Structure formats: structure tokens, C-alpha cells
Amino acid sequence: MNSRERILQRLYASQASAQNPEQTSQTTGIQAEHAAGWTQLAQSEWLASFKQNLLDNHAEVIETTTANWAGELAQQLTARGVKRLLSGEHKQGRVLLNALAQFAEHQAAEQPSAAIDVQLVTTALSKEELFTAVDAGFSVASAGLAETGSLLVETGPQEPRALSLVPPLNIILLNASAITASFLTLVQAQKLPAHMPTNVLLISGPSKTADIQQTLAYGAHGPKELIVLLLTDA
Amino acid sequence: MSQKIASDSMHINIEQLQQELNVEQREFNELQQRHFKVRAKMALENEALRKSFRGASDFLMGKRKAVFPDESALSALRDRGEAIRQHSLANLPELLERLEKNLTANGIQVHWAETADEACTIIHDILTANNARTVVKGKSMVTEEIELNHFLEARGIECLESDMGEYLVQLAGETPSHIIMPAIHKNKAQIARLMHARAQTSDGSQVPYTEDVDELIGNARAILRDKFMRADAGISGVNMAVANSGTLCLVENEGNGRMTTTMPKLHIAVTGIEKVVEDFSHVPELLTLLTRSATGQKISTYFNMISGPKKAGELDGPEQVHLVLVDNGRSRIFSHPVLKPTLQCIRCGACMNHCPVYARVGGHAYGSTYPGPIGQVVTPQIAGLEKHGDMLSACSLNGACGEACPVRIPLPELIRELRAEAVSPQFTDAAAVTDATAVQEVMGRGAKRTLGESLIWRGWALTHRFAPLYRIMTTAMTRGRGLFRSKAAAVLLSPWTDSRSTPQPARRSLHELAKARGVADQYQNNTADKRGDNA
Ligand code: SF4
Numbered sequence: 145m146n147s148r149e150r151i152l153q154r155l156y157a158s159q160a161s162a163q164n165p166e167q168t169s170q171t172t173g174i175q176a177e178h179a180a181g182w183t184q185l186a187q188s189e190w191l192a193s194f195k196q197n198l199l200d201n202h203a204e205v206i207e208t209t210t211a212n213w214a215g216e217l218a219q220q221l222t223a224r225g226v227k228r229l230l231s232g233e234h235k236q237g238r239v240l241l242n243a244l245a246q247f248a249e250h251q252a253a254e255q256p257s258a259a260i261d262v263q264l265v266t267t268a269l270s271k272e273e274l275f276t277a278v279d280a281g282f283s284v285a286s287a288g289l290a291e292t293g294s295l296l297v298e299t300g301p302q303e304p305r306a307l308s309l310v311p312p313l314n315i316i317l318l319n320a321s322a323i324t325a326s327f328l329t330l331v332q333a334q335k336l337p338a339h340m341p342t343n344v345l346l347i348s349g350p351s352k353t354a355d356i357q358q359t360l361a362y363g364a365h366g367p368k369e370l371i372v373l374l375l376t377d378a
Numbered sequence: 379m380s381q382k383i384a385s386d387s388m389h390i391n392i393e394q395l396q397q398e399l400n401v402e403q404r405e406f407n408e409l410q411q412r413h414f415k416v417r418a419k420m421a422l423e424n425e426a427l428r429k430s431f432r433g434a435s436d437f438l439m440g441k442r443k444a445v446f447p448d449e450s451a452l453s454a455l456r457d458r459g460e461a462i463r464q465h466s467l468a469n470l471p472e473l474l475e476r477l478e479k480n481l482t483a484n485g486i487q488v489h490w491a492e493t494a495d496e497a498c499t500i501i502h503d504i505l506t507a508n509n510a511r512t513v514v515k516g517k518s519m520v521t522e523e524i525e526l527n528h529f530l531e532a533r534g535i536e537c538l539e540s541d542m543g544e545y546l547v548q549l550a551g552e553t554p555s556h557i558i559m560p561a562i563h564k565n566k567a568q569i570a571r572l573m574h575a576r577a578q579t580s581d582g583s584q585v586p587y588t589e590d591v592d593e594l595i596g597n598a599r600a601i602l603r604d605k606f607m608r609a610d611a612g613i614s615g616v617n618m619a620v621a622n623s624g625t626l627c628l629v630e631n632e633g634n635g636r637m638t639t640t641m642p643k644l645h646i647a648v649t650g651i652e653k654v655v656e657d658f659s660h661v662p663e664l665l666t667l668l669t670r671s672a673t674g675q676k677i678s679t680y681f682n683m684i685s686g687p688k689k690a691g692e693l694d695g696p697e698q699v700h701l702v703l704v705d706n707g708r709s710r711i712f713s714h715p716v717l718k719p720t721l722q723c724i725r726c727g728a729c730m731n732h733c734p735v736y737a738r739v740g741g742h743a744y745g746s747t748y749p750g751p752i753g754q755v756v757t758p759q760i761a762g763l764e765k766h767g768d769m770l771s772a773c774s775l776n777g778a779c780g781e782a783c784p785v786r787i788p789l790p791e792l793i794r795e796l797r798a799e800a801v802s803p804q805f806t807d808a809a810a811v812t813d814a815t816a817v818q819e820v821m822g823r824g825a826k827r828t829l830g831e832s833l834i835w836r837g838w839a840l841t842h843r844f845a846p847l848y849r850i851m852t853t854a855m856t857r858g859r860g861l862f863r864s865k866a867a868a869v870l871l872s873p874w875t876d877s878r879s880t881p882q883p884a885r886r887s888l889h890e891l892a893k894a895r896g897v898a899d900q901y902q903n904n905t906a907d908k909r910g911d912n913a
Binding site for chain 2 (some may be wrong): 266
């Protein structure tokens with residue numbers, strides 16, 4: 145018998161002899177009064193709560209529209225002196241790429257050096273480059289959670305994991321209509337993918353720590369800043 | 379370079395500082411070898427330490443309170459947390475098999491370890507099979523429990539802790555003093571000295587002396603990011619493992635957990651077998667209970683759900699993901715009818731934040747990986763009552779831990795049960811366990827049993843069961859009350875009277891007083907049925 149079999153055998157033996165009848169293998173009672181446990185926000189409060197929670201967690205929220213977001217982001221990036229941004233190979237990434245190209249043309253006359261290098265990544269990323277030469281990563285969230293101000297990011301071929309992790313500035317785009325009450329309602333509405341992608345994330349702010357004398361510091365290992373672009377018309 | 383910067387303001391002699399830290403580390407190691415009572419006494423006399431723990435406990439209790447404004451909602455949520463965890467345990471073996479099946483289908487390799495040593499060996503084998511020489515670690519209490527770092531370092535593998543608190547503790551050559559905030563026992567100035575004396579930047583130079591928290595974190599960030607970029611493997615813990623989807627969930631704020639599980643090409647997750655939950659629908663409430671109880675946050679910065687290694691077409695992520703399921707005494711806890719709720723724990727640390735004893739003696743006094751109330755319950759069960767039974771005395775049974783626990787583990791009851799186990803006779807043969815054959819005795823049961831004490835308690839029980847004996851005892855105590863003031867009594871009772879006033883029996887017993895007032899003696903009437911009850 146190997147370790148696996150011995151562990152399982154012990155557990156099954158104890159389970160069989162457990163005297164308490166409710167402690168035996170039943171799935172009842174646990175699903176039944178589900179939402180009863182924790183108060184849920186009303187829909188009218190979702191947007192406000194979502195924004196407030198993100199602000200409380202040191203993130204920046206920019207409310208914008210489908211037509212304007214890329215232009216607004218271009219300005220933000222220029223203002224912050226971002227030189228190099230990476231995005232996944234998706235529709236929104238291409239929109240951003242075009243907007244930044246246009247923006248650069250406009251600006252070229254005044255500030256020829258201000259051009260931002262945007263790259264839609266399609267091949268494996270060099271770690272060296274990622275850690276040392278990229279200022280910002282751009283990601284798209286598939287849902288938002290009002291109760292906690294969280295963004296659901298499903299990684300995959302078009303959404304590399306490292307983009308929301310390694311660069312010091314993390315930018316995440318979200319349609320306001322994708323905001324839901326909480327993680328619990330999201331799970332109950334079965335909005336988590338049936339076959340989970342290899343890595344799914346809830347992101348609720350820039351990385352932080354309070355490990356030194358309970359003093360909060362941002363930019364522990366990951367992003368120092370998080371900008372959320374909230375598309376109010378989408 | 380560092381000397382120059384430092385000398386501008388602080389005039390710090392780096393060699394002297396390093397020597398001081400070496401002495402402190404040696405003292406720490408020596409103290410950890412000593413008896414629990416000695417450690418507790420030393421801790422109580424250390425003012426800086428007491429200040430650190432008092433400050434941290436107050437801070438964390440305040441944060442938790444603020445994020446649970448509604449008592450009845452909290453109570454309902456704790457009911458749910460308890461129900462979910464009990465459900466997981468009631469179905470534990472089936473859920474583990476289902477977890478294994480679904481993880482395997484997702485491409486995650488599952489390993490089972492009965493003991494700490496076996497777990498370390500499995501991990502070491504995976505690392506060597508992949509030629510991994512450098513490891514970054516996300517925060518994981520189980521790997522502290524199995525002492526993985528020692529094991530791997532003895533075999534030439536570099537193991538770097540990357541959680542800020544764990545990193546500092548490792549740098550100091552110490553162990554965590556809190557399960558959520560490992561460096562809670564150190565203040566800013568101590569950390570500044572530590573970083574300056576021992577941390578090295580990636581180009582090998584000393585870190586400048588600073589007490590500014592942002593700068594301290596920035597320095598550690600630079601050092602650790604370089605390690606994330608280069609490490610061959612990442613080892614992490616698991617907060618919840620979801621059986622139905624085959625998903626490993628990690629809760630964290632810093633991003634080191636994501637780094638550990640994303641950047642190196644090999645990821646090994648390690649968890650106790652109790653961390654499984656059946657379905658994703660059980661996760662949100664446990665998550666909210668965990669972060670709110672631990673640090674007073676509605677949610678952590680990252681909730682990281684891992685369901686497989688990098689797939690074809692994906693541009694990053696580990697090529698291999700392994701899960702090591704560690705028993706290390708948990709199946710024995712599982713068999714115990716009273717102690718089983720120990721396994722409900724979600725490791726939030728609220729019990730230690732609310733424990734008045736922990737707040738005073740601090741985490742290291744317990745001398746174990748898990749300190750505080752949950753440590754008092756877990757440690758003797760996985761490492762034995764012989765070695766760790768003494769920490770059970772560090773409890774006033776005030777009940778604060780049980781009230782704080784988000785999954786309603788009856789911690790004071792479990793501590794009492796373990797105290798009883800420590801002085802109960804060992805199971806001598808199979809006949810002693812007739813009613814529940816699968817119950818395995820607590821490791822080291824009876825370790826604290828002494829002939830003298832058990833005779834005293836037997837005598838005590840006997841006198842309370844038989845009225846004539848009881849009368850003799852009360853008469854002796856009331857008539858001989860003067861003896862309690864004698865020199866001999868002062869010596870005999872000193873462990874009790876050192877910090878309490880001497881007990882003083884009354885002149886007459888209650889029975890005598892009642893009789894004098896004409897209350898009828900009822901003893902004769904119900905003696906027959908009373909006897910049976912007390913047996
Ligand atoms: S025993 Fe309860 S309060 Fe203590 S760490 Fe575990 S879950 Fe938290």
C-alpha cells in the first residue's frame with residue numbers, strides 16, 4: 145500500500161465510524177439557503193460601491209466611453225512618462241495601438257521624444273525584458289465585483305498572466321455593464337467559466353504589504369499603481 | 379557605498395552591526411531550545427516585544443471589527459463558514475479523490491505524503507528531476523510545518539522566502555511569530571538594522587540604512603524581483619483547493635504568490651489534506667471570512683485561481699504544476715470525535731489576534747510553527763503532547779478565540795480536551811477503543827500524567843462522591859484552617875500563591891451553618907440515585 149492508499153483508508157475508516165449522522169456524506173443543507181448568509185448590495189449601489197472600494201485600495205478609476213478611452217489613456221500614459229506598454233493580442237489592444245499612433249502624430253511636433261512604444265505580445269515574453277524594460281501592462285477584465293471593487297481577469301493566449309503582474313503600472317479595462325454584486329453572485333450566476341482557464345484572477349488594487357510594523361506600502365512585488373478604465377456606455 | 383550613505387546620518391558600523399545580529403540570532407536559537415515557561419518569561423520581560431505584539435493585536439482587532447459592522451450578518455456568515463468547512467470534512471476522502479481526478483485532468487500532478495519527511499522528499503525529487511537549484515517561495519505555513527527550507531538547503535538548493543514578512547524572518551534566521559504577519563515581532567528600527575546588515579542587492583552591495591517603510595519595501599522589492607526573474611522553481615501554499623473544478627486558490631496582497639506561481643517554469647503547491655472544498659460556490663464566503671478576519675480587508679489584492687500549467691498557445695506561466703497533499707497527523711486528528719473541528723481552520727490568525735495570552739508572550743514563546751490558540755490545538759496533535767503539551771497551559775479559557783473564529787472552531791473546548799488527553803491513561807490495547815475502532819489516540823496521550831497528580835484527583839473525586847468522606851474533608855479543612863498560614867503551606871502552595879492570595883477556608887462549613895439554622899439534612903433521601911450519576 146502506498147501513502148495515498150493509507151491516508152485514504154484511514155479517512156474512510158474514521159468516516160464510517162463517525163457517530164454523528166449529520167456528519168456523514170450528504171450534500172444537503174449546504175447549497176440550500178445560499179444567499180441568506182451575507183447581505184448583498186442593491187443594484188443601484190453597484191457602481192458607486194465598485195468605485196469607492198477601488199479608491200480605498202489606492203487604485204485610480206477613470207470613467208470613460210467606448211469612443212474615448214484609448215485617447216484618454218494615451219494622455220495619461222504620456223503624462224506619466226510611460227515609454228513602453230505591453231498588451232495582449234486582442235481587439236482592445238489594437239484600438240489602443242491605433243490611438244497611441246494617432247496621438248503620437250499629434251504630439252510629434254511639440255515633443256518628438258514622447259512616443260510610446262506599444263506592443264501586442266504574440267510570442268513568449270523574455271523575462272529579463274519584462275522585468276526591466278516595460279513600464280505598463282494593459283489587460284481586459286471580464287467582470288467587476290461591487291462589494292469588493294474587484295476585477296475578474298481570465299488569462300489565456302490573448303491575455304498573458306504577467307501583464308497584470310510584472311510592470312509597475314497596471315491598466316485594466318472594464319465594461320460597466322459587467323459589474324455584478326459580489327463574488328458570491330458571480331459564482332451563483334455561473335459566470336465563472338465552466339472549464340476554468342489555467343489562471344483566473346481577482347484583482348482589487350495595486351500590490352501592497354503591511355508587513356513592516358503594520359505600515360501600508362504599495363508596490364510590494366507587483367504593480368505600484370492600478371488604473372481602471374471603466375466604460376460607462378458598454 | 380552603503381557606509382557612506384549610512385554614515386551621513388546614522389554613523390553605523392556595519393561590522394559591529396553584523397556581529398550584534400549574529401549574537402541576537404544565537405540567543406534566539408538557544409531560547410527556542412528551552413522550556414516553554416522560560417521562553418514565556420523572557421518574552422514577558424522584553425518590553426519592545428510586548429509593545430510590538432500589543433500594537434499589532436490592537437491594530438488587527440480594530441481592523442476586523444470595522445469590516446464586520448453588522449453583528450447578525452457576521453454571525454450568519456460564520457454559520458455558513460462553519461457549515462462549509464464541516465461539509466468539506468464530512469466528505470473529506472471523497473473530495474480528495476475528486477480533487478485528484480480533476481487536477482490530473484487539468485494537467486496538475488498530484489502527490490500524497492503521509493509524513494513531513496515524505497513531503498520534503500517528494501518536493502526534493504521533483505526539483506532534482508527538473509534540475510532546479512534555486513527556489514522562490516510564496517507564503518506557506520505547511521512548508522514551515524514540514525521544515526522544507528532546512529531539508530532543501532541541506533541538499534544544496536537555495537530556498538528564498540518572498541513574502542515580505544517571511545523574507546525578513548528568514549534574513550534574521552528566525553521563525554515566523556504569526557501565521558499572517560510573520561515579522562510582527564519586529565519594529566521598524568530592528569528591520570532597518572537587519573536589512574542594512576544582511577540584505578544584499580543583486581549586484582552584491584549592501585542595502586543603505588533606512589527606517590522609511592517605503593524605502594525598506596522598495597529595497598526588498600528590487601532584491602526579490604531579481605530572484606523571481608531567475609528562479610528555477612516556485613513553491614507556494616494553497617488556501618483552498620476546489621474539488622469539482624480542480625483549482626488551487628491563493629489569497630495574497632503582495633503579488634509574491636502570483637510571481638511564485640507564474641514566473642518560474644516549475645510550480646509546486648503544498649497543502650494539508652484538510653484544505654479541500656467541494657465546489658466554487660463554497661469559495662466566496664470562505665474567502666470573505668478569511669480576509670476580513672485576518673486583516674480586516676473586504677478582499678485581498680489578489681485572489682489567484684490556478685487550474686493548470688501553461689497550455690499550448692499561452693505565452694507565460696509554469697510548464698509544470700504539482701500539488702503535494704500532506705497528511706502529517708491530520709488523518710489522526712480526523713479520527714478523533716472531539717478534536718476533529720481542528721481541521722476546519724482556514725488559517726486566518728484571528729484567534730491569535732484576540733488571545734490575551736498571545737498578545738503578551740508573543741508567537742515565539744510557543745516554540746512551534748503555529749502559535750496562539752490554533753497552535754495550541756494543532757501543534758500537540760501533529761508533533762506530540764510530550765514535546766508540546768506545555769503550551770496548553772498558556773490559556774486562561776477566557777473564550778475570546780472561539781468567539782473570533784470565523785468557522786466557529788470551539789477552540790477553548792479543544793484546548794480543554796487536549797489538557798485531558800495529556801493526563802489520560804494511554805490506550806493500552808485494542809480493547810480500550812471498543813466503541814470507535816478508527817479513533818487513534820492523540821500523539822503522546824498521557825505524557826503529562828503523573829502518579830501523584832492522578833492520585834490527588836482520584837482522592838478529590840472520591841471525597842465528592844461519598845458524603846461521609848466529604849464531611850471528614852470539610853471538617854478537617856475548617857478546623858485546621860490555621861495551617862494554611864503556616865510556613866510549610868507557604869512553600870507548598872507557592873506556585874499558586876505567588877501571584878494570588880492564599881485560600882482561607884471558613885470557620886464552619888456551609889453544611890454546618892445550614893444545619894445550625896435548622897435546614898433538614900437531605901442527604902439520606904437521595905443518596906442512592908446520586909451515586910450512580912457521579913460515576
Ligand atoms: S482557528 Fe479559527 S480563528 Fe484561528 S486561525 Fe483557524 S480559522 Fe482562524
